[in-house]
Amino acid sequence: EEFSTQFNGRTMLRILAQAKPHWRWLIGFLIAIAAVSGLDSFFTYLSKQIVDEGILAGDKT
Secondary structure: OOOOOOOOHHHHHHHHHHHHHHHHHHHHHHHHHHHHHHHHHHHHHHHHHHHHHHHOOOOOO
């Protein structure tokens, strides 16, 4: 599907104007996204440590 319009500054201002009454939800959403991203990074790092120091070191307990 081809779109003939472009995304510009006016479009962004219209989006922000529509979202203004819901700013608390937007802030909560952004905080939730940051928290999920941070937790995902932590669990990936934790998995790496388990593999590198536990499994590859020969510790089979």
